Amino acid sequence: MITYATDRLWEETAYLAYYLHWSLGDILDLEHPVRQRLIAEVGGIHRQIAQEG
Template sequence: MRAYPANWLYEEMAFIAHHFHWSHADLVSLEHRERRRWCREISRINRTLDGVPANPFDV
């Protein structure tokens, strides 16, 4: 089993913390799948607010 790269973990945690202001303890308690899900949801919200299509090939 490969370890999840630490820099990716920190990027995901910083991304969620920036948007939701969650504590370090809250962030490290998230399971990988849940943390990735929150990142996808935040990204979806940001795309919607910015008027960017979910699929960049949609015109």
């Protein structure tokens, strides 16, 4: 069984909570691929905003 690194999980959770204002429970309920996709999408939006500003 492969476990996901605790520090990485906290980083992902904090990132999504900061940008999406979701609860810890809602974020932790996400399947890993869904959480990864959301992180990629939020990152893309963040980069686009930074380039425009």
